Amino acid sequence: CKKLLDTQRQGEYNTDNYPYPGGAGPYDTYIFGAYKDLRAYGVHVFGFILATSIRSDDADKGSTAADGGADANSMDNFPVQPSNGIVNGMWTGYYGLITKCNVALDQIANNKDIVATDAQKMQSEAEARFLRGYAYFNMVRFFGRIPLFDKVLGPTELNVPQSTPAQIYALIESDLKFAAANLPISWDPKFIGRATSGAATGLLAKVYLTQKKWGEAMAAANTVMTSGQYDLSTPYDKIFGETGENSKESVFEVQATATPKEETAYGVQTTQFQGVRDGGVWNLGYGFNVPNSNLESAYEVGDPRLARTFLRRSTATTTYKTVYGENTATTWANPIYNHKAYVSPAFRAKYGYNSGYWMNLRILRYADVVLMYAEAANELGGTANTTIALTALNSVRARARNGNTAVLPDITITNQDQLRTIIHHERRIELAMEYDRFFDLVRWGESQSALSAAGKNNFNASRDNLLPIPQAQIDLSKGVLTQNAGY
Amino acid sequence: QEINVTGKVTDSATGETLIGVSVSVKNAPGGTQTNVDGNYAIKAPSNATLVFSYIGYTNLEIPVNGKAIINASLTTSNKSLSEVVVIGYGTQKKIDVTGSISSVKGDEIEKLVTTNPIDALQGKVPGLTVINSGIPGASPTVRIRGVSSTNNADPLYVVDGILQDNIDYLNPGDIESIDLLRDASSTAIYGLRGANGVIAVTTKKAALGKTTINFQSTVGVQHVTDRIDLVDAAGFKKLYTAQLANLNAAPFDYTNYTANTNWQDVLLRDAAINTNSLTISNNNDKSSTVLNIGYNDQDGVVRNDNYKKFIARINEEIKINKNIKVGGQLMGFHFRTEPTVASINNALWAAPIVPIKDPNGLYYTMPSFQRAQVGNLAYNLDRNSNTDVNRGFRFNGNLFAEIKFLKDFTLRSTVYTDLGFNNTRDYFPLPYTVVNLGEGTVPTTTFFDNTIKTSINQNSFESRKYQQDHTLSFDKEFNQKHRLNAMIGFTSVFLSNTSLFGSRRDTTLNVPNDPNLWYLNVINQNNPSSNSGGGFEESNVGVFARTSYAYANKYLLNATIRRDASSKFAPKNRWGTFGSIGLGWVASEENFFKDHVKDIDFLKLRAAWGRLGNSKGVDQNRYQQTLAGGDNAVFGDNVYTAVGNAYFPDPNLRFEVVQGEDLGLELKALNYKLNFEATFYNKTTDGILTSFTLLATQSENDYFTNLGNLTNKGVELSAGWNDSFAKDFNYSVSANFGYNKNVVNSIGNTSNFQIIGNGGVNLTESGQSVGYFYGYRQIGIYQTAAEVANSAAFSDSAPGDIKFQDVNGDGIISPLDRTYLGTPFPPYSYGLNLSLSYKGLDFIAQGQGVAGNMIYTQRRNANFAILNYESNRLNAWTAPGTSNVEPILNNARANNYLFSTYFLEPGDYFRIRNLQLGYTFGQDMLGKIGVKKLRVYVSGQNIKTWSQTTGYTAEAQIGSILGGGADNGAYPVPAIYTFGLNLTF
Structure with missing residues (x-):
């Protein structure tokens, strides 16, 4: 009887019989699962485009009038409904990515069956924490107060109240600092595009900038700029196409590819x-x-x-x-x-x-880091910093000008407020349609004025700077999660 | 003058001897009974009259007239008393049953035209809900006494002993009877499998001493009676123009869109159905044989849908000697299906302004506002029809040996096998050139998408099932008062399957549209391709015992126990012990009753309790952590394998436990003309297997655990009246009614999260029924800005929006105002039957209905593009006072798409299930040409349904338990007009 009853699942590994591959790294298959989620629909596809770009003053929904329905239209014209299915998809998509990171971290900490050196453990932990930090950074900017999970929890432990943005930022900084310190500066070409210390540091610069920690932001940007890995040598019109992937401009990209046999399975939509x-x-x-x-x-x-x-x-x-x-x-x-x-x-x-x-989806490119450097330097102020800001700013304009001295003259204005406006404008143009505009407007406190100027008259910054917490999640939590203000 | 009279008493229909028949001398005390061989001996005056009486049979009086041997042949007075029902690993006389078991005979099933025999049970038995599907050959959704699990509520099917998940493979014309085991005491013998009820099917058996040839055939046409009321082109233009105006968008240029296409005409058709069944049977002293062949062919009412079914069965039993019987059965089943490629929603959503084809035969695409989301239905049907080779084969059978020994003992061993082989080959042809009609400044263009290539899929699936049952039973009657049956047994079931799938796309050649070429091999292996394969294994083991005892036909006792295990669970949670006990009292057998109650022929009171497990719907080894494979990470152009946890496992996962009580009263009165049965039941499921979405994870990480407790309580009533108006003019009426109340006693109380279904439309929580509708309650439409300002409203509510009830009274409308809106599961169901016969002529009328549930018209809640409108939208609000029901035409007003009573319809319906007029030619008329009996008939099935629903079927779509009741474009259940014949040689 016992023998007859001991049937196994067919054609599927479980944690007991999975032959963890050597070679690449003992934890890599788990971490690769998190990388795969970077290509997920809820993480970087429709919701991401809507929330980062269509919500802003630079872009409209496009497509046809009705396509995307009320869910997509409301993210162009406000207000977004708590019942919005796209927003709920983003929530589950990002927490899916966070869960994968936590599962990888759990394997690193607790799986005694995997043989690994301490160096391998540190590097793998750094990689998982980089991805987790990135996920939380987007989430805190989308939603504000969100539940914080920094480890694998049992099903009954998952229903926790939201943490404050400050608590989330503390986790993000800790994750990205660890990643910056323990990730390699570059990878073997067969792993091109894997998270590097430059990517972690560059992202950290943006995290600091978002919190107006100008000094830390400037230092982090400077670390990236002096790493020797990146420069502005790639012409502007070559950066975005397929041939510009993983160039000297690239700090972090979501990697995607295809083959004539598999046009979509390795890609992002x-x-x-x-x-x-x-x-x-x-x-x-x-x-x-x-x-x-x-x-x-x-x-x-x-x-x-x-x-x-x-x-x-x-x-x-x-x-x-x-x-x-x-x-x-x-x-x-x-x-x-x-x-x-x-x-x-x-x-x-x-x-x-x-x-x-x-x-590939460009998440962080070098000009962004240079402009963050310029912005932080100008905010810190002082003659030396102003010079640094102008130099950085003009280096981006010089590339954009592409040898045509009749356009985009060097900026020489040193007044801090005026220069701030110019740097903001330069970010807007250099990074136009690159999924950062709405976040920039919010961190600059300019969302209300900019969206009103763009004719998005329903926009109300006190409500619409953040997306609503998805009603489906509030329902699942039996009200432990609470709605953002104004919704 | 007193002489000794002896004789044998037999059943007039079957010729079988009858045991325990009372034999007495008329108007004299005392008497005797027949023994186990049906023989009796009595002393009687030579001029006296003998009275033979037996429960369930008409009393027979025979004058002695000095004869020493008098054989009597009794006729059943009422079939249901002599009826035998399946009770699991055996049968029992219905009168000895103490649980709720109903039988539906094969001849009743034959009277409905269907390719799936379960269809025919709709409305026949109280407590049984059958949701038919109009899809040819499809399994209906079947629920017995409500939903007792949040996981899987499907009953167990037992076909001639073998356990099955459905009976799609059976020939509806080859069924002797279907027994429905509804209560826990009746199904406890099935251990971990029977908790949702058991449907036991017995295929046709050979009648003793006869060689019979029976042929049944029907030819019918299916017609959709209730179309969805969509607007036509003029209506569409009116509504879309109004909508664009409300959106402050530029008007649409209709210049080239002058057609008025009814896409439902493209979708639907009148479709043929044909069923045939030929049975040849023979039964003599030594052996019995049944040979059945069947052929069913059903077109779908949705165009290009077809299902063909071929069945052959042979059953053979050989009596080697008086004590040893061996036999076996082999059934072969083959289906061919051409499932339609038409999506019903495609017809509902396509704009009617689009013409189908241009004069050159090129198809038009839809207008730009829905081109990407909605295709030209005629194009889809034309391009993708007859491009599947979809075939299945199934062979099942059994071998048994039965040995009687020591007079009262019987040892029976049966081994069963069921093997299935399904193959599909799909061909994807090149697209056609299409015409995009010009809009505004954009000119009309023709377009051929040269990026799409021909491709082929091949799919094969093999399933295997092995079952063995071994029972030892003891059957004895003591002192003509005590009847005892006891049985012990062992059973095991092993299930496994293997699947393989491959696909290749040809990027250089166009594979011709020729089924002979639709194999992967015609496409070069270097071309784009994909493949996959998987498998499954599961086993179940059980030991069981049962005893039945009856004292003087008056006091009844049935008890079972089973110890059962399923390989699905961890070793520590695999085994469970289940059982039942049932008591019955046939009051009408008491002397005081016989003396004092004249008009009541039979009265039984019964009470039973049972407990069993349910492992249905649980994935194999779900307690272990499985890894999700098939994922990839990408770096540059390099692709790497990635894994993740497939789900969160619950290491303590176990079966759910169902416990139920059943109280019944069975009554036959007025010389068996009236029969009445009432049952009350109460069944509770504990440790319900529930899967739910974990917070802050992806839905693929659904958690599967035992959570909570729910109860189904109900009443089942059935009543019938049989009589004749005059000689040769017989009639009968019967009705049945079921009420089921489903309450979740606790769920998730130990966890702090909510269980939702269908995106939050359905909620499952303590104190309510499973999966109830949860949303806003519409109380009108905001007519003016002032009304919005003065009412509870959302912050962005505007005139023309749906006004919701402020349920919590806080002065605003918020998610806190969502409330209970109804249940998707019909609590009330009923059936009515009327039959009349006059000589050879007969007439049947059957009706069936449900009440008390709600249906969610989810098909109307789609707003991902501009879709065609249902005609209710013609009444949309346009200005104050224009409508208090239909909101403004504006798909950017998201509040109007929130789930509310606006999208709910009462699910009550009553349907004329069957009207049938037949004429039977007897042997007297056709005997000369060797025909014993010929019945010809015409029938109309589902010809009229009274309902408030607007979809293609009034039947609630409740296949999903946690998210049931949504009409997302349900397949029409058509009316079927049939001519049929039933010929016996």
């Missing part, structure tokens, strides 16, 4: 959501996240970055081109798309697919 929408051969995606006239008018005259950001539909009288030289069509559903999310025709042909799942 972020690009597809922003691809050109058309019923015909130009059907590259859903056409969300379109740059608007408010952003367009913010560009300085002749700024070459405009053309790399705005992908325009041709008209009967004017023919526009893509960055790859193709003439755009007149049949597109929208007049403008996000040019930075435009996939190259060569790669479309290579994979026999249009929707660009293979394009």
